[in-house]
Amino acid sequence: MENRRGGKEKTVIISCKNVTFAYDGFVVASRLNFDVARGDYLCVVGENGAGKSTLIKGLLGLKLPQSGSITFGSGLTLRHIGYLPQQTAAQKDFPASAYEVVLSGRLEMKAGRLFYSREDKNAAVENMRRLGIADLRGKCYRDLSGGQQQRVLLARALCATSEVIILDEPAAGLDPLAASEMYALIARLNNEGITIIMVSHDIAASTRYAKHVLHLANKQLFWGDTAAYKLSNVGFM
Amino acid sequence: MIISMIDILIQMFSYTFLVRAVVVGLMVSLCAALLGVSLVLKRYSMIGDALSHVGFGTLAIATALGVAPLMVSIPLVVIVAFLLLRISENSKIKGDAAIALISTSSLAIGVLIISFTTGMNTDVCNYLFGSILAMSRSDVILSIVLSCAVIVLFVVFYNKIFAVTFDENFARATGTKAGLYNMLIAILTAMTVVLGMRMMGALLISCLVIFPALTAMRLCKRFLSVTICSALISLICFFVGVVVSYLYATPTGASVVLVNILVFTLFWGIDMVRGRR
Numbered sequence: 140m141e142n143r144r145g146g147k148e149k150t151v152i153i154s155c156k157n158v159t160f161a162y163d164g165f166v167v168a169s170r171l172n173f174d175v176a177r178g179d180y181l182c183v184v185g186e187n188g189a190g191k192s193t194l195i196k197g198l199l200g201l202k203l204p205q206s207g208s209i210t211f212g213s214g215l216t217l218r219h220i221g222y223l224p225q226q227t228a229a230q231k232d233f234p235a236s237a238y239e240v241v242l243s244g245r246l247e248m249k250a251g252r253l254f255y256s257r258e259d260k261n262a263a264v265e266n267m268r269r270l271g272i273a274d275l276r277g278k279c280y281r282d283l284s285g286g287q288q289q290r291v292l293l294a295r296a297l298c299a300t301s302e303v304i305i306l307d308e309p310a311a312g313l314d315p316l317a318a319s320e321m322y323a324l325i326a327r328l329n330n331e332g333i334t335i336i337m338v339s340h341d342i343a344a345s346t347r348y349a350k351h352v353l354h355l356a357n358k359q360l361f362w363g364d365t366a367a368y369k370l371s372n373v374g375f376m
Numbered sequence: 377m378i379i380s381m382i383d384i385l386i387q388m389f390s391y392t393f394l395v396r397a398v399v400v401g402l403m404v405s406l407c408a409a410l411l412g413v414s415l416v417l418k419r420y421s422m423i424g425d426a427l428s429h430v431g432f433g434t435l436a437i438a439t440a441l442g443v444a445p446l447m448v449s450i451p452l453v454v455i456v457a458f459l460l461l462r463i464s465e466n467s468k469i470k471g472d473a474a475i476a477l478i479s480t481s482s483l484a485i486g487v488l489i490i491s492f493t494t495g496m497n498t499d500v501c502n503y504l505f506g507s508i509l510a511m512s513r514s515d516v517i518l519s520i521v522l523s524c525a526v527i528v529l530f531v532v533f534y535n536k537i538f539a540v541t542f543d544e545n546f547a548r549a550t551g552t553k554a555g556l557y558n559m560l561i562a563i564l565t566a567m568t569v570v571l572g573m574r575m576m577g578a579l580l581i582s583c584l585v586i587f588p589a590l591t592a593m594r595l596c597k598r599f600l601s602v603t604i605c606s607a608l609i610s611l612i613c614f615f616v617g618v619v620v621s622y623l624y625a626t627p628t629g630a631s632v633v634l635v636n637i638l639v640f641t642l643f644w645g646i647d648m649v650r651g652r653r
Contacts, residue, residue: 199549222549229419233542235599243539247551253532279597292546299550 149176152215152303152334153198158207160193166357167193170207173353173362177213177302180326180335182349182365184342189355191338195307198336218247221296221304225311226288232281237291240280241267244298259298266297270324286317293324297333304328306337310344322348388622396511397575397628401614403523404572408584409610410530411565413603414541416589423460423562424585426475427569430456432503432578433482434570436489446518449570456482457562483578506577506629508621519571526564533557538599577629584610587636594643613639 153175160168168190175181183191196202197209200217211217221244244266245259246252267273272290275283280291289309296304309325310318318341326348329335339345346352352368354361361373389395408424415421431453438448456478463474490500502510530537539547540557548554565585573581588610589602596602617632624631 201548218551220549222546224543224545224549227543227545229417230543233417234593234596234602235538235542236597239538239599240542243535243542244546244550246535246539246547250551253535255535277597282597295546305549 149178150213151175152177152212153336154210154212156208156210158197158204158209160190160197160202161205162193166205168355169358171353171355171359173351173359175303175334175336175351178329178332178334180329180348180350181337181353182345182351183336183338183353183355184340184345185355185360186340188357190357191340191355192307194355195305195336195338198305215302218250219300219302221298221300223289223292223296223304223306223309225307226292230280231288235280237267237272237275237278237280237283237287238263240291241294241298244295248299262298263294266294267291269297270294284317285313286320289313289317289321290324293328297328301333303334303336306335308339309337310339310341318344384619384623388619393509393511394618394622396513396516397508398615398618400511400516400519400571401575401618401628401632402611403519404568404575405584405588405610405614406607407523407526407530407564407568408572408581409588409606410527410603411561411568412585412587412589412610413592413599413606414537414561415565416586416593417541418544420464421582421586422472422475423457423464424565424569425582426460426479427453427457427566428573428578428581429479430482431570431573431581433486433489435503435574435578436486436493440489440493444514445574446515446570449573450567453566453570454563457566458559461558461562502577503574504577504579505627506573506575506580508575508618508628510574515571522567522571526568529560529564533560534603537561542599575628576632577627580629580633583633583636584614587633587640588613591636591640591643594640594647609636609639 151174155171155173158171159166171194183194185191193202197204199220199222242255242259242263245255245262248259264273267276270290270293272287272294275287275291280288283291293309306325310321313321322344325335325337329348337345337349346365346368349365351363352361352365353359354368354373361368361371415424431449434449434452435445438445441448460475460478487500536552536557539552540554544554569581572584576584588606591609592602592605596605613635614632617635618628620626620635621628621631
């Protein structure tokens with residue numbers, strides 16, 4: 140197992156120490172140790188079933204680790220993590236406007252609220268503008284292309300956070316052009332200061348922008364910066 | 377033409393049983409249409425169907441015991457709704473198979489109980505295909521109260537229901553208690569199904585849940601407009617269905633379903649024509 144600490148000292152906002160996840164006693168990811176700093180771009184790679192999705196669930200607080208600890212630092216709370224899940228089949232033909240979908244990202248910004256304020260609506264419009272989809276506002280979600288749908292979901296994730304976004308296979312099902320646009324867009328958000336944690340099995344494409352790589356195969360094969368990853372025997376292709 | 381139409385309506389509403397049936401029916405149609413949007417989009421359509429079959433079984437039990445039908449049916453169907461949701465969430469038996477299992481079991485148990493007690497007679501037919509004569513005064517009050525509860529809860533939790541319907545994973549991840557809202561939807565559906573079942577019939581009640589939502593989705597492009605459109609379609613179809621059944625002496629439940637089919641076909645046709653342009 141290689142484990143190199145990469146880069147300069149930065150504020151650690153998520154820290155995993157000896158984290159093990161298991162389903163019904165069957166371990167899917169064991170002894171994970173890594174930190175995510177503010178402004179980081181961490182790419183989690185590995186084969187299907189390597190424990191990537193489970194780790195995401197763990198970071199989102201949907202799955203408790205069997206052992207070890209996940210801690211959030213410097214004011215980050217679970218409620219303020221944005222999430223871009225994989226699309227479900229039911230979603231692809233969902234009759235909702237892009238605006239309704241984006242706005243729903245604001246729902247849990249404050250606890251115990253049932254309706255949206257003017258501020259929420261402005262934030263939704265602003266985030267759509269930020270991703271260049273302001274003109275899709277009234278369009279029906281099911282009529283959008285795959286790339287546009289992903290942008291809408293990304294705008295929703297931005298509505299839920301100003302700090303961290305966790306993305307699960309953001310380019311799944313997109314054609315190569317839309318996929319590379321999606322990666323570029325994510326990199327731009329990262330340059331604007333948003334911490335990115337992205338899961339992907341497309342190693343070559345996703346490590347192009349990532350600052351750090353975490354390679355899983357039910358255990359931690361590598362964690363460190365991208366340049367070191369490309370030189371290591373884990374990342375060598 | 378218009379005057380004769382008004383005459384017919386005045387004539388219709390001089391019958392107390394018809395007034396009761398229309399009031400209960402409209403309330404149930406409205407609730408079913410609102411909940412239906414979420415159920416259809418979450419791919420839970422069959423749950424409504426299963427609940428109506430369970431409702432039939434519990435109705436038979438209530439009749440056999442000689443107690444008020446709704447007092448037995450509502451709690452039992454709510455429990456089954458709870459179970460069905462659990463099954464479709466973490467499934468060892470796949471959701472659709474479990475639903476078919478529960479549907480046929482409760483239908484069989486219901487038929488057996490009825491044949492042991494009152495015998496297979498017109499009662500069974502009324503349970504399965506509905507009877508407009510089934511509504512008592514207390515039923516009317518109960519359905520108004522429950523329908524108001526459904527509507528208020530739906531409006532209050534509208535944004536949460538949208539979030540959970542569109543993307544349960546995201547909702548859970550950002551802190552929405554998705555399980556709670558799924559449960560709310562299931563319980564409200566169970567109540568609606570039981571209330572509407574005796575008029576529409578156990579085999580036909582899920583029409584009210586599924587058709588208006590599907591019809592509205594042909595043309596509407598926003599969730600809010602789908603919801604409102606679905607509610608309006610449901611109300612209009614029910615009313616027209618009852619009038620048709622009065623005029624031509626056809627079974628009420630089946631007439632309402634027929635009107636729903638026609639409206640669905642119309643909307644579907646408009647969607648097709650639009651799509652081709």
